[in-house]
Amino acid sequence: MSNLSPWKKDFSIFVPQAQPYLCYLDTAATCLTPKHVAEAMFHYQCYSHANSHQEKDQINSSEIDKLEQAREKVACFIGAQQRQSIVFNTGATDGVNQVAYGYVEPIIVAALKKGQHCNIVISAAEHHSNILAWQRLVKAYQVELRIAPLAIDGLIDIARLALLLDENTCILAFSHCSNVIGKMNPVEKICQLAKSKGIATLIDGAQAVLRSHCTVATIDCDFYVFSAHKIYGPTGCGVLYVKPDILREMLPSQWGAGMAKNVNYKESEFFSGPSRFESSTPNMASIVGLVEAIDYLNDLSLKEINLYLDDLAMYMHKSLSELAFYRPVVDKKITLRQAKMSTLVSFQCQNIHCQDVASLLRSENIALSCGNHAAQPLHSALAIEETLRVSLGIYNGYADIDKLIASLSHCHQMMALEDFV
Ligand SMILES: Cc1ncc(COP(=O)(O)O)c(C=O)c1O
Known part of the structure; x- marks a missing residue:
């Protein structure tokens, strides 16, 4: 798979003049709109x-x-x-x-x-x-x-x-x-x-x-x-x-x-x-x-899109689970089948406030959700107030996940440093 999605060009928002480098990881909130639809x-x-x-x-x-x-x-x-x-x-x-x-x-x-x-x-x-x-x-x-x-x-x-x-x-x-x-x-x-x-x-x-x-x-x-x-x-x-x-x-x-x-x-x-x-x-x-x-979606082939997203989802779960401070809302041990199907994940970063992580990521033009995602009773049942949520769309590629991982690591280093100071 290439680092960039073959379908990214269909979304005007990614034209360089429109955004510096938008890393959109919030498809579960809403999908970006392809030119064809607009x-x-x-x-x-x-x-x-x-x-x-x-x-x-x-x-x-x-x-x-x-x-x-x-x-x-x-x-x-x-x-x-x-x-x-x-x-x-x-x-x-x-x-x-x-x-x-x-x-x-x-x-x-x-x-x-x-x-x-x-x-x-x-x-x-x-x-x-x-x-x-x-x-x-x-x-x-x-x-x-x-x-x-x-x-x-x-x-x-x-x-x-x-x-x-x-x-x-x-x-x-x-x-x-x-x-x-x-x-x-x-x-x-x-x-x-x-x-x-x-x-x-x-x-x-x-x-x-x-x-x-x-x-x-x-x-x-x-x-x-x-x-x-x-x-x-x-x-x-x-x-x-x-x-x-x-x-x-x-x-x-x-x-x-x-x-x-x-x-x-x-x-x-x-x-x-x-x-x-x-x-x-x-x-x-x-x-x-x-x-x-x-x-x-049919013209691109639903089968092909879903295979692409399966692969990307597995890469996302694998990359996140390698971060020592990554705390997903449910078990870290996700089955291969579940990882393939699961293009969204909610998590916390150990010892860092979700809002702090989200602000830093947003400053780097990474769009993701932070809060209870209109599922407050679920968060209460899990005894947590808020989580970060990353979700994938057909415009994402490995490069977006790599950028997310680098930014999360950077954020963790900064916060850890602040703790130390
Ligand atoms: C699982 C789920 N149900 C319902 C909704 C509500 O969708 P809408 O606001 O488009 O009616 C959402 C929106 O995020 C959702 O994720």
């Missing part, structure tokens, strides 16, 4: 924008076609059997809320009417976006929130999870890959377990959809959510996958013109399928950007 969105907005929601039966069929083709493209990308399972929204957070209010809340209300009390199960490694909507329901109704613990390797402890699931569990919501731990949960096994007990599953795929060779039909989850900006698409755009039979019975969580066929003061009629959940004018420029991102 240009497709610009082109759409300037030359072919028209309101896709004018009279659905007459107009602008090209806009409607574009939307339906986009559903097809996304369905193919995540291995869904039907494009009708693809609902466009503003991102993973929106998807969790749509399920919380459109699917889970009616179940809770119906159960309460029968005097039954529901529970919701999430894992201990969730992003705030897969906690807060559930917490809202817990506060509004008498619902119990159960937290599935993690095993020593940072993955969901399936045996202990099984003990939490019962006939009153109305949803099991968990991340495919935690944005702190960076390892892939065995989602098929977990969904099988839930299914055997008749429990619906929601997977937060924000950190996994690209790397996991995700096929929702094989995973057999009921809901899968992700954001376009985590797969080199634009911000503010995302996808909720819903199993077809559930889509028919689920309620919208927002109501507006985009979903309506006929509106009368007494009774209104709504579109069937995913349009029923898209209440306002769709964010077409972003959907165009998402489609372009998928085309871009």
